[in-house]
Amino acid sequence: MSTATVGDLVSQPYKHGFVTDIETEKIAKGLSEDVVRLISSKKSEPEFLLAFRLRAYRQWLQMQSPDWAALGYPQIDYQNIIYYAAPKQQEKKASLDEVDPKLLETFEKLGIPLSEQKRLSNVAVDAVFDSVSIATTYREKLAEHGVIFCSISEAVKEYPALVEKYLGTVIPSNDNYFAALNSAVFSDGSFVFIPKGVTCPMELSTYFRINSADTGQFERTLIIAEDGASVSYLEGCTAPMFDTNQLHAAVVELVVLEDASIKYSTVQNWYAGDENGVGGIYNFVTKRGQCRGDRSHISWTQVETGSAITWKYPSCVLQGADSVGEFYSVALTNNYQQADTGTKMIHVGPRTRSTIVSKGISAGHSSNSYRGLVQIGPKAVGAKNYSQCDSMLIGDQAAANTYPYIRSQQPDSSVEHEASTCRISAEQLFYLQSRGIGFEEAVSMMVSGFCRDVFNQLPMEFAAEADKLLALKLEGSVG
Amino acid sequence: MIRPDAPVLLEITGLHARVEEQQILNGVNLIVRSGEIHAVMGRNGSGKSTLSKVLAGHPAYTITEGSITYLGSDLLELAPEQRSRLGLFLGFQYPVEIPGVSNLEFLRVSTNARRAQRGEEELDTFAFEDLVRERLKVVQMDPAFLNRSVNEGFSGGEKKRNEILQMALLEPLVAILDETDSGLDIDALRIVADGVNQLAGPDNATLLITHYQRLLDLITPDYVHVMAAGRILRTGGKELALELERTGYEWVDQELANLGREPAEVL
Ligand SMILES: Nc1ncnc2c1ncn2[C@@H]1O[C@H](COP(=O)(O)OP(=O)(O)OP(=O)(O)O)[C@@H](O)[C@H]1O
Numbered sequence: 123m124s125t126a127t128v129g130d131l132v133s134q135p136y137k138h139g140f141v142t143d144i145e146t147e148k149i150a151k152g153l154s155e156d157v158v159r160l161i162s163s164k165k166s167e168p169e170f171l172l173a174f175r176l177r178a179y180r181q182w183l184q185m186q187s188p189d190w191a192a193l194g195y196p197q198i199d200y201q202n203i204i205y206y207a208a209p210k211q212q213e214k215k216a217s218l219d220e221v222d223p224k225l226l227e228t229f230e231k232l233g234i235p236l237s238e239q240k241r242l243s244n245v246a247v248d249a250v251f252d253s254v255s256i257a258t259t260y261r262e263k264l265a266e267h268g269v270i271f272c273s274i275s276e277a278v279k280e281y282p283a284l285v286e287k288y289l290g291t292v293i294p295s296n297d298n299y300f301a302a303l304n305s306a307v308f309s310d311g312s313f314v315f316i317p318k319g320v321t322c323p324m325e326l327s328t329y330f331r332i333n334s335a336d337t338g339q340f341e342r343t344l345i346i347a348e349d350g351a352s353v354s355y356l357e358g359c360t361a362p363m364f365d366t367n368q369l370h371a372a373v374v375e376l377v378v379l380e381d382a383s384i385k386y387s388t389v390q391n392w393y394a395g396d397e398n399g400v401g402g403i404y405n406f407v408t409k410r411g412q413c414r415g416d417r418s419h420i421s422w423t424q425v426e427t428g429s430a431i432t433w434k435y436p437s438c439v440l441q442g443a444d445s446v447g448e449f450y451s452v453a454l455t456n457n458y459q460q461a462d463t464g465t466k467m468i469h470v471g472p473r474t475r476s477t478i479v480s481k482g483i484s485a486g487h488s489s490n491s492y493r494g495l496v497q498i499g500p501k502a503v504g505a506k507n508y509s510q511c512d513s514m515l516i517g518d519q520a521a522a523n524t525y526p527y528i529r530s531q532q533p534d535s536s537v538e539h540e541a542s543t544c545r546i547s548a549e550q551l552f553y554l555q556s557r558g559i560g561f562e563e564a565v566s567m568m569v570s571g572f573c574r575d576v577f578n579q580l581p582m583e584f585a586a587e588a589d590k591l592l593a594l595k596l597e598g599s600v601g
Numbered sequence: 602m603i604r605p606d607a608p609v610l611l612e613i614t615g616l617h618a619r620v621e622e623q624q625i626l627n628g629v630n631l632i633v634r635s636g637e638i639h640a641v642m643g644r645n646g647s648g649k650s651t652l653s654k655v656l657a658g659h660p661a662y663t664i665t666e667g668s669i670t671y672l673g674s675d676l677l678e679l680a681p682e683q684r685s686r687l688g689l690f691l692g693f694q695y696p697v698e699i700p701g702v703s704n705l706e707f708l709r710v711s712t713n714a715r716r717a718q719r720g721e722e723e724l725d726t727f728a729f730e731d732l733v734r735e736r737l738k739v740v741q742m743d744p745a746f747l748n749r750s751v752n753e754g755f756s757g758g759e760k761k762r763n764e765i766l767q768m769a770l771l772e773p774l775v776a777i778l779d780e781t782d783s784g785l786d787i788d789a790l791r792i793v794a795d796g797v798n799q800l801a802g803p804d805n806a807t808l809l810i811t812h813y814q815r816l817l818d819l820i821t822p823d824y825v826h827v828m829a830a831g832r833i834l835r836t837g838g839k840e841l842a843l844e845l846e847r848t849g850y851e852w853v854d855q856e857l858a859n860l861g862r863e864p865a866e867v868l
Pocket residue numbers: 620621623625643644645646647648649650651652661694868
């Protein structure tokens with residue numbers, strides 16, 4: 123490369139943009155009560171679940187798409203989406219050796235080896251391809267500890283009582299427009315149950331892959347930690363490059379009982395669209411955890427780098443006395459990406475504490491908003507919140523906004539909010555480059571300094587990856 | 602030290618460059634051999650910093666004509682980071698601040714990039730600390746500066762010392778020091794000059810961009826060049842600097858006029 127400007131450095135193509143050529147069973151486009159029934163019957167679901175879906179569908183019909191976020195996108199045509207797509211293979215396979223090699227290869231290419239020989243030694247993986255889970259590793263080993271880790275479809279069949287007891291109890295089906303849609307048509311996702319007193323012996327993770335072009339993905343995850351239990355869970359997401367937009371509307375519910383803890387980390391790298399903003403995933407996600415017992419603990423860590431649109435507010439309802447909620451977020455937007463993301467910390471019980479650390483990085487023509495609510499209820503005596511929201515701007519076309527909302531009904535509580543904005547300049551990058559430091563590493567040095575507080579929260583295996591991912595995403599954005 | 606048979610490190614031929622739509626360099630010619638110290642002088646705005654940034658590979662400048670050969674290869678083919686790894690160093694007139702990046706880590710990554718190019722092993726944090734403590738002595742800098750962010754909140758003089766510290770670590774073959782003497786107090790000027798003299802040797806070369814004889818009293822140049830309107834208008838020995846001190850740059854206008862250019866047009 124000669125006297126290339128940093129801007130000339132070609133944008134690194136999206137590494138996960140390939141399509142797997144595999145025969146897929148799809149239902150016809152469009153949404154109706156019949157489609158909801160069809161999805162349920164394809165999965166041979168029990169009556170309670172069909173009823174849950176139908177109630178949600180009817181609620182959804184009465185609801186409006188939310189318009190309060192700082193996001194601009196054309197109206198979504200819900201009749202132009204396929205609500206169920208599954209790679210054609212008869213039943214979920216008992217052994218991975220029977221899984222279509224093309225699927226194994228797909229995940230291997232994405233850096234998620236599933237086969238017995240190659241899989242990560244301390245991480246159990248549930249791999250979801252389009253609408254269905256194709257494999258879950260280490261199920262037996264986890265079962266020895268009483269830990270259930272499987273796809274939610276399997277959980278519905280094998281542990282219907284647990285699913286019925288908890289599904290929709292954290293996020294009711296009419297919580298919001300997208301949660302209602304998900305409740306009606308969700309296809310698959312992960313289910314985790316950690317029984318009383320058990321510390322999950324390995325990291326759990328789900329890897330979501332959208333493959334089909336016109337399919338929506340509506341996964342549903344439910345994690346329950348009984349008294350004194352604890353688990354760390356990580357989800358990753360990628361999708362091929364298509365020049366149309368695909369809808370992804372997920373729901374994640376966490377239930378945490380007395381002295382239990384769930385640490386939930388996300389590395390979101392859905393296809394973001396091209397440099398002109400064509401294509402990319404519309405990501406509307408509802409994530410919420412309830413600290414139901416005293417001294418329970420939820421920690422959300424997210425690294426959001428993909429999607430054309432991100433609408434996502436992982437939240438904590440702190441009911442139990444002395445329960446703790448945390449939210450650590452890095453949201454990066456480039457080109458024409460838009461993100462409106464943040465959290466809600468709802469303090470109900472006494473002496474509940476929450477921490478919010480949000481780092482927004484906006485490059486290109488993108489827009490990146492932090493939106494957060496800290497609510498202190500009348501019974502939350504001695505509640506404490508600390509929030510820190512920092513923005514980093516790259517180039518002069520990007521926008522960053524912070525919308526912190528604070529509502530307190532309890533005078534004996536404290537809420538602290540700090541915010542800052544900084545900018546990476548071409549001169550700074552040139553300075554580092556002129557000292558022998560390559561572009562990618564230069565950006566990564568600056569960005570990782572900025573994100574350190576959040577990356578420190580990621581499971582070790584993924585922290586270094588996150589650093590690299592951000593640097594890749596920013597290539598070509600400064601100059 | 603002038604040795605006619607010394608290898609040529611840097612050769613600039615007919616260099617023209619512009620930034621945005623503005624032509625700034627108008628045919629620079631310069632040959633630098635190992636062991637030499639060159640002083641580059643000239644009025645404000647004559648193109649000295651531009652020349653130095655073009656050499657370092659700043660992306661804002663477009664080369665419209667001419668060539669630069671460095672260690673026998675085409676310099677313009679190399680990315681800025683490759684130039685540094687190959688021993689080209691620019692001490693900036695205005696070093697930027699980089700909040701959030703630790704100075705120590707920055708110096709280590711930078712030094713290791715150069716070492717890797719030279720086939721030397723990478724220094725881990727401990728080995729590097731030893732090296733950096735030794736090199737700090739060259740500029741008599743307080744180790745406390747290592748624990749701060751790169752240049753953040755450094756005074757003007759402290760930034761310049763940090764530049765020389767980088768030079769001491771990178772052991773460049775060609776060091777371009779753009780007004781490293783500006784903003785230094787009297788003691789610091791002596792320290793920096795001593796540092797540059799220590800680092801200058803028979804196998805490397807130094808290009809000192811400066812406005813002041815007081816630096817050249819401490820670092821004796823083999824050549825003095827006067828830049829005007831984006832070219833080297835006159836080259837002489839160290840006595841040329843002394844002459845400038847007496848006469849100023851009045852003659853430059855006359856000489857440019859002789860070249861058929863209006864001074865106003867070139868400013
Ligand atoms: N990015 C830029 N955009 C427009 N003009 C520029 C730019 N960079 C440099 N110039 C112009 O080019 C000319 C040469 O600038 P340069 O910084 O090379 O001068 P200099 O010789 O280093 O001056 P000084 O002694 O003041 O440091 C000046 O007129 C300057 O305004």
